[in-house]
Amino acid sequence: MRTGRFFFLVALIVLMFFRGQICYADIIPVITLQNGAERYSIGGKVALLEDAGGELSFGQVLDLDTAFRMSKQENPVFGPSSSTVWCAFRLQNKSKENKWYLEVGNSYLNQAELYEQTANGEYRRIKTGTGEPFKDRSIQTNRIIIPLHIALGSEKMYYLRFQSRNILRFPLQISTMPALYERNHPYDLANGMYFGLMFSLVILNLFVYLSLRDKSYLLYILYILCLALDIASIRGYIGEWLPESFMWLVNNRIFSGLTIFFGVAFSNSFLGVKRQMPALYRWSYAIFASVIIIFFLSMLRLYVLSFVWMLLTLIPGFIYIYITGISAWRKGFKPALYLTIAYGAMGTGTFIYALKDNNLLPENSFTEGAMQWGSVTEALVLSFALASKFNYYKREKDEAQELAIKQANAFSQQLIQSQEYERKRIAAELHDSIGQSLILIKNKVLLLRKRTHEPHKVEQHAQDLTESVTHTINEIRAISYALRPFQLDMLGLTASVQSLVEEVAQASGIHICVEADNIDGLFPKEDEINLYRIVQECLSNIVKHSGASQARLSLSRNEQVVQLKIEDNGRGMSSSAAAAQKKTGFGLLGIQERINILAGNWLIKEAVPQGTIIHISIPLSVKYANA
Structure with a gap:
């Protein structure tokens, strides 16, 4: 009995003495690379450590290896977070291939660093991400791909450091280069078609704008252009051709804010919100002010807060467009229905992509490209809506012209009838009034000739004749006055x-x-x-x-x-x-x-x-x- 207690105490002392020598990494499951498999998803086989302040150095992380916890997600996600997350995994190469690559399935990560154990036990650091110049990447592609140097039959320990300015999500996959190429080729092809179509719509509508000078087309161009540039930033393409001095446009979500701004501005112009719905139009000022806050927070380097504020601005922006679109449609503006459908497609695609980013939907080709499918549908429907608006106003103009012609013809007919009536009235007045007066004067003159020998009757007829002439003159004056009032000139x-x-x-x-x-x-x-x-x-x-x-x-x-x-x-x-x-x-x-x-x-x-x-x-x- 005493012997058992002695050995127990000795074992306890030994464990306490060697406590610092036991590494938590020793219990991380080994990911074995074998023949016949060229792709491994390792998101659920890594250990994670969250550094909320982002202040830990790699040496300090090694000392805190017991704080690592195994990932419970196939694609680790921490939501919108400014934290630094450390990731550790063990890799053993039992395959015949010594060129393996680690792909991080989020091209929009600001920082991604790999610490790879070398032969002498030290660690080599490889830096990548949108925060690093594109020319400094070990593999210059839009995706975050890092080569892994692991000899045949060897085993290594790897550490990854991730930091984001929006969603902190990092699906991890280890593949050979042929497998990466084969998997990514369809995505690259779809992306090429997407950006080609978007920029074709920009060029096409630019020519239409130069022809029509309609402000709606210009706002549509700016909206689609900023939307395409924002998605190009998310997909990692923009860093390849954008000069390093302008990368702040990507890292500060400038294109995202401008997309919201021009989206609402285009909707206002297309629907005529300021003129038709002035009460609703005032709400757009709040959205524009919110976009300015997004830029202001980025300037203060509160990047995650800026991203969250952008999401909070996006929701009322969509609601505002839906309300104004439905209101305009109910008032009889039929093209508004197309605008509502277009933004509905974009909103649906964005919502699906957000659910995927938070692991609420599985990651596949549909959910990964949902925002692009939504945006390209939106761009096409909006282009159709602009054409429908043009035809709508053209029909209105044609109908107005046709109505004006009909009214002009009717007025001309009534004017002719009125002229004929006026001529008939004047003729009747001349015949019945002046004509009768002149006949009477003529008869009195003849009678006056016959009675020249009767002086008293001659004087009476002369007086009657004077009154008749005066009456006739007054009637002529009245008719003339009706035709043209002399007072205007006098x-x-x-x-x-x-x-x-x-x-x-x-x-x-x-x-x-x-x-x-x-x-x-x-x-x-x-x-x-x-x-x-x-x-x-x-x-x-x-x-x-x-x-x-x-x-x-x-x-x-x-x-x-x-x-x-x-x-x-x-x-x-x-x-x-x-x-x-x-x-x-x-x-x-x-x-x-x-x-x-x-x-x-x-x-x-x-x-x-x-x-x-x-x-x-x-x-x-x-x-x-x-x-």
Whole structure:
């Protein structure tokens, strides 16, 4: 019994003495490279150590090897993290191949360092990642590939150090170069087709923009270009051709922020949000401000926080575009549906890619390329949406022109009918009034000749003849005045309007109050007659149709506009009836045409408690505005 206790104490002392000599690496499972297999996924066979502050040196990590824990994930992921993660694995080469390579399945890692054990027990460091110049990579490709120097039949210990400025994820795979080439070739082919298509759309729409000068095309080009450059950064391609002095564009997520900015700006321009939905448009300012915060956080080197803020900006950005797109579609703008579908495809692809990055979906060719499939679908549908928008407005323009032609033809027909009616009326007045008066004068002259021997009757016939001539002259003056009011040339526009109101009031018995500013000389002569006729037609409508007892006319000049307001206390006219009369009634149609000639606008509404108000605004030209 005493002997057993003695040996137990001796064993305990030995274990305590050699505690520092026992390495946790000794219990890491050995990854054996064998003949017949050219690819090994080792993400679940490595030990991990998280250094939250990123301050541990490699020597300190070796001293803390007991703190390593075996990975529980096939593709280790730590989410958006600024931590440094150390990874350890053991490798034994029992194959006939001595050229093996480690591929890290995340080309967007800022730092990736391999510490490889050499023959004398020391460690050699190999640095790569987006934070290192592309020319310094051991293998110059878009992927992070590091050669492993392991002799046939030997066993080595490897340490990896990873640091990211966004998602800290590092799928690990060991392969031979032929196996890497065979696996990556389809991806490279798909990526080449993707970027070729995206840049082709950029060039194509650039030519369209130069032809149409539509701002929507320019914003679409900038959006697609920044989106393609951002995905090129994620895939590791951009570091190959971008000068080292401009790599900060990649490391600071500049392209990501610009993609959000131009995506929202394009949507605003395409949908006309500022004009059609001003309340929603104000929310875009918050998104633009959030993009500026992304850049500001990057400048402060808070890269992970900048990445997280970018994700938080992306979500409301998509929501804003969906809401404005659906709202515009419900208002009748059909191309908005294509925009909503396009951004829906992009949002779906981004969501699938994010789930893959967090190991919530398996990594395969579909999930790995989800964001690219989504973006290329979006780019194609948006290009179709732009064409649909062009056709939509072209159809609207054609329909408006066709309607304008129909209205012009209808107005021309009514104008011709009106001219014929006016000629008929003048002919009737000349025949019935002046003609009869002239016949009467002729008869009186003949009668006067026959009675030259009766002086008292000659004097009476001469007086009757004078009255007939005077009456005829007045009728001729009235007809001439109706054709062209002489006051316009003699007294001016203001006095002519006042005189017209007085004549209408006297003839109709309607009490009409006039308030008129002096507007003489504010319009060219050809425009004065149009304004005069507008007033004349409005007063005529009051006399003929309103049944009013009182009316009021206000004519005023307000800065660059002349305001004409005519109201009465008659039967009134509803807005819908006024709109119908504008289309069918020749009187109101004539007013409309004269207002169009004057580049003005008008409104007919009901007065309170009864009656009608006609409000007409006529702008002054620059030439006459300062008169």
